[in-house]
Amino acid sequence: MFRSNRITRGVRRPMVALGCALLLAACTTWEEQSSPAPGNRPVKMMRLMRTDYTTLVLENASVQVDSVVGARPKTGWRAAVALADVKKIEIQRDDPAATFWMAALGVAAGFFGFMYLAVAGDAS
Numbered sequence: 357m358f359r360s361n362r363i364t365r366g367v368r369r370p371m372v373a374l375g376c377a378l379l380l381a382a383c384t385t386w387e388e389q390s391s392p393a394p395g396n397r398p399v400k401m402m403r404l405m406r407t408d409y410t411t412l413v414l415e416n417a418s419v420q421v422d423s424v425v426g427a428r429p430k431t432g433w434r435a436a437v438a439l440a441d442v443k444k445i446e447i448q449r450d451d452p453a454a455t456f457w458m459a460a461l462g463v464a465a466g467f468f469g470f471m472y473l474a475v476a477g478d479a480s
């Protein structure tokens with residue numbers, strides 16, 4: 357007998373994409389930080405909100421004297437912002453609890469998806 361794989365292919369890809377999106381979103385979170393002291397070691401990712409409410413994300417950012425210096429993520433260009441122009445500083449940190457729960461949810465979704473495909477495949 358011939359079995360159609362249209363259902364299997366049509367369901368598998370969106371489930372995998374959804375699982376990956378959920379896992380990627382839960383790995384990190386932005387944590388607000390008070391004004392850092394000059395000379396601290398560089399931070400992997402830093403998000404600055406300026407006094408005009410625009411945001412700027414910097415990689416390997418550190419505070420040097422009276423400004424925050426880092427590189428733009430996509431271009432790698434060096435950028436510096438005066439501390440007087442910064443309203444809020446946020447640092448990107450790993451969130452182990454959210455990552456654990458999203459991984460557990462992904463495993464459960466994969467299990468139930470597999471069971472659905474197994475039952476739907478037998479019914480046809």
